[in-house]
Amino acid sequence: MANLSDRSCLMAALTAAGIAIGLPRPSGAADLDANLPPKSVPDFVDWAGGYVGLEGSAGGSYGAYDFGPTMIGSRRTSAFTSGDSTRRSDIGIDATTVVGGVLGGWNWQRGPWLYGMDASIDGANLKRPVHSGQSGFGYEGIEPTFSLIRVETDVYGVLRARLGFSLERSLLYATFGLAGANARVSAGYPDFDSGVATKAHRNLSFLGFAVGAGVQYALDKHFALGIDYRYIDLGGSAKFPLGVLPGANGGAVTTRAAFTSNQLMARLLWFPDGLNLAPEVTGSAPHDSGDGDKDRFSLHGQTTVVAQGVSNFRELYRGPNSLVPRQARQTTTATAFLGLKLWEGAELYYNPEFSQGFGLSRTLGVAGFVNGEAQKAGAPFPKLRSNRYFLRQTFGLGGETEDVPDGPNQVATRRDVERVTVVAGKFALGDFFDGNVYAHDPRVDFMNWSLWAATAWDFPANLPGFTQGLMVEYNRREFAIRAAYTQVPKEPSSDVLDPRILRRGGATIEFEERHVLPGLDQPGKLRIGLFSNVGNSANYRETVALTQSGLFADATEAADATRRPRRKSGIYLNLEQAVTADLGAFFRASWSDGRNESLSFADVDRTVSGGITLKGTAWGRPQDTMGLGTSMNQLSPAHRAFFAEGGLGLLIGDGRLTYGPERAFEAFYALNLTPAITVSFDYQHVANPAYNKDRGPADFFGMRLHADF
Known part of the structure; x- marks a missing residue:
């Protein structure tokens, strides 16, 4: 017993000495403070x-x-x-x-x-x-x-x-x-x-x-x-x-x-004295508390600043909605993504957003506009809007499960792969439809509207791009089917959504197929979407006939006088395909009937676009991305005649028109500075802006700063 007591005293002495002078502790020393509470490590920065x-x-x-x-x-x-x-x-x-x-x-x-x-x-x-x-x-x-x-x-x-x-x-x-x-x-x-x-x-x-x-x-x-x-x-x-x-x-x-x-x-x-930084978060899977319940809260944010200019170009005349040469503009957005888990499978999300600035020519003059962050609701001062607030309920159907990490508008959770999801509230239809991993987010990839979206899809939205309604999705490992019915604007390019949703609204349905391409062993997705909107709009042929008969001064005046509930329908095709782990390709095509006015998105009736993106692994920058893309937009014959008679659309209208397809090319390089900050350099060339051979071609140079957490 004496020997055991002596050994205990020696162990205690060595432990105390090791702590005092910073030497390693004897292996048995952990037993002495096993019952002490563990030292907490802060998971935030000390900014003092x-x-x-x-x-x-x-x-x-x-x-x-x-x-x-x-x-x-x-x-x-x-x-x-x-x-x-x-x-x-x-x-x-x-x-x-x-x-x-x-x-x-x-x-x-x-x-x-x-x-x-x-x-x-x-x-x-x-x-x-x-x-x-x-x-x-x-x-x-x-x-x-x-x-x-x-x-x-x-x-x-x-x-x-x-x-x-x-x-x-x-x-x-x-x-x-x-x-x-x-x-x-x-x-x-x-x-x-x-x-x-x-x-x-x-x-x-x-x-x-x-x-x-x-x-x-x-x-x-x-x-x-x-x-x-x-x-x-x-x-x-x-x-x-x-x-x-x-x-x-x-x-x-x-x-x-x-x-x-x-x-x-x-x-x-x-900070000259330095900051006490929180330890880096490792791993992407959410923490499991043991009973399948994940974190209940989600908080993320982003800010994006886009500075863009256009050089001089040929213009034989200028109209109310024309692109103006030799100018520069800047836009800024800042968004908070707030999420709360209410009960099993139910989550509530809210996104307040500040936005400031205008696109070039106050976001006018190009049908496939060159800045995806430029809103038709632009303001010279920071303007706060509640852009999203929605409830998402997921019904699991059993079988295989998957972990979903915490992210913007996503509380960390575990869910069934086969499931039914219902979303009700205010959201952007692009949150759920027409997705593409290579070209869908103008805050980090392509900025031209015709490259990050199917521009002939006139998706219902207010001026910043959001609507209210219901979305339902059925998901399996191999495919998904989703459909939505939402409000439309009260009239073209209106910031007010029509409350008569049962009589006037927008319906969208999309089928998404997932595959692995034979020979490449790389994943891909094919999406096919159909849309049909009923909104207060004018018919192009009718407005042209009334203008040519002398009853109205121009087609815009005729359109204002003849709007009533009319239908606009169309289809889009969307393909994304990984070629290697670093190289991906995308392709889009979309078509609308082109008979009645566009309500929300773009003055486009036919469009095709495609391109590639490449990660910078080959030159030692695996987090960087470069992209090349091209698009071509066209109008229906009736839509062309409307602009030729002085009509004004959502973004374009030169007073008259010498028609030609609008073609665009875009190249960007996204330089990743930190995991949270990316600076992008962007160049675009647009031939026949606003479908007008009498204007352009125009060259656009841009720089984008994006930060998120």
């Missing part, structure tokens, strides 16, 4: 400490000045229009806006919860001339054409408190605090008698509040990338003098000004 960085506009910034009421001598007048006391001058739509600067701050953190202070100083080029024809300052009977007032802001300062929640490598946060900015107002008033202009300048300072939200992602121990949205309300100034209006109707001019701004900023942050 200081940081500095740079920020710049992501998608542009938007501001608005308010002027008035304005006094000229003893007379009160509107600042921008007669009859109203004030009117906003929206300077973000037409102005070239550049915002960027430096930032710094400090974080404190308890568990996953973070609080801190954040400060930034940014320079801007936010300016707008206001013409006297808008101002109410012009002389009676005279409509001057010179710029009367010019307003601009070039420096912002923001000091905010932050409250956030750390999740793995990401931080979600809300902000509130103070904001300040300068403004300069200049005015010039002509004297028509002497011909000498009177000029006045005024410097203003604003102090107000800022609220917002953001997300940032840790790239490594010292650097993080973020997207930060802020709404700034700088209040109004006291009344100030703004020169003298000469002449008999003149007098001293006094006015007031107020300023608001919406800003979406990309941020690069440096």
Whole structure:
């Protein structure tokens, strides 16, 4: 017994010494603390400490000045229009806006919860001339054409408190605090008698509040990338003098000004002391608790910034919906994917999304548009929409099972391979139909509408591309059959969905076959879809006949007057095929009857497209992807005549038409920087944009930043 006691004492001494000096512990030492609770390892980043960085506009910034009421001598007048006391001058739509600067701050953190202070100083080029024809300052009977007032802001300062929640490598946060900015107002008033202009300048300072939200992602121990949205309300100034209006109707001019701004900023942050990073998550299969119940919650997010420009091209004339040469535009989206498991087989999902910016020419001028992120519901400031909210119920039919990992709009679960799935709520039909692993997501692969979708399929949707309804799917290992019935817009290109879903709606059915190609031993899928929509639309032949008879000035006016419930039907074919582990090919063809107006998606009646994508394994970049694709869009004869008579479609309409098929080529390279961040370089060439031989060809150059978690 004495020897055993001595051995125990020796073991304890060795264990204590090993802990003290960092030596390996004796193998039996684990027995001594076997009953102690295990040390927890945090599964999130510790952001505590200081940081500095740079920020710049992501998608542009938007501001608005308010002027008035304005006094000229003893007379009160509107600042921008007669009859109203004030009117906003929206300077973000037409102005070239550049915002960027430096930032710094400090974080404190308890568990996953973070609080801190954040400060930034940014320079801007936010300016707008206001013409006297808008101002109410012009002389009676005279409509001057010179710029009367010019307003601009070039420096912002923001000091905010932050409250956030750390999740793995990401931080979600809300902000509130103070904001300040300068403004300069200049005015010039002509004297028509002497011909000498009177000029006045005024410097203003604003102090107000800022609220917002953001997300940032840790790239490594010292650097993080973020997207930060802020709404700034700088209040109004006291009344100030703004020169003298000469002449008999003149007098001293006094006015007031107020300023608001919406800003979406990309941020690069440096943490000099380093971050305490969470351990990397390994494995793709979800954790099984032992009773088949997986994680109940799912939280993911994404942000995508697309900057795109078009070069000069030949144009013999220009119409209301024409593509304009020599321009550049930027779009930004930021989405949260929230999921909750309600009960066995039932999941609830919600996707709020911010979007900002417009496609080239305000998303007009090309039938197969060149930016898949550009929405017809674009806005010059970040606009929040509830794009998806739906309930998914899965009924397992027994037999073989499969594990599904946690992902966007997917709570980790185990399900039967043979199953029936029912989805009810608001969603995009592209979530379930016309999928293709090589060309279906403009946030990571092809951006041209005719390459990532079957563009002759006029899928029902509001302006951002979503609808409400029901989808049912039957799935087996070898095939799947799915069908949906959903709302259609109240009229073409409307943001309002028609509530009379029993009388007007869209029906879609798709058969998906899965195979392994003989000889290649590589998987592939073939999808065949049928669609038929009933919506409030015009008939092309009828509008052309009414226009040619002289009853209407153009086909658009005739269409507006003759819309009623009409049917539009069609079919699409979709093939994806792996050739090797790195090389894949795709092909699409779609057709619609082309008799009645398109309601939602594109001015296309016939289309074929195809291409390849290749992973970068051969050059040591297995996570990179390059793609080459081409497409050809066509119109039905009646649809051509509609545009030739001055008709305007969803995206196109040059006022007249010399018809030719619209052909496009696209090449992209997606450079994977981290598992969460990809930068893509994109080139597109479009011949006969909007089917018009009198315009183009046009070349488009783009850059895309995509981040997700």
